[in-house]
Amino acid sequence: QVQVVESGGGLVQPGGSLTLSCVASGLPYGAAVSAAVMGWYRQAPGQPREFLAAMSRDGDRNEDGPAKGRFTISRDNAKNAAFLQMNNLIPEDTAVYYCNVDSTWGQGTQVTVSS
16 A cells, blocks of 8 residues: 655745655555655635645656746655755745655645744
């Protein structure tokens, strides 16, 4: 069974930075093959979940979410881990951030941007 665990959320001041981490386990491919696609999404209260960024195992990136230019996705395929580097955070970035690994969701990690 695939499990996805996010970490790294917290309270940060406007203009600050934060890096989220996501680790997947139980993938059905065997130790030598990493997840096909790992992506980041977020959901603010009362809002639908929205796409932020995704990256394939081959290194192709899609960062065309609402935080384009401020958020960067990266991966460590050997560890089945994905990261979201978030810079110049604004209060509107406050949300629960989710990692999706080959269609399996994590439980989310809260990010709050406030002074």
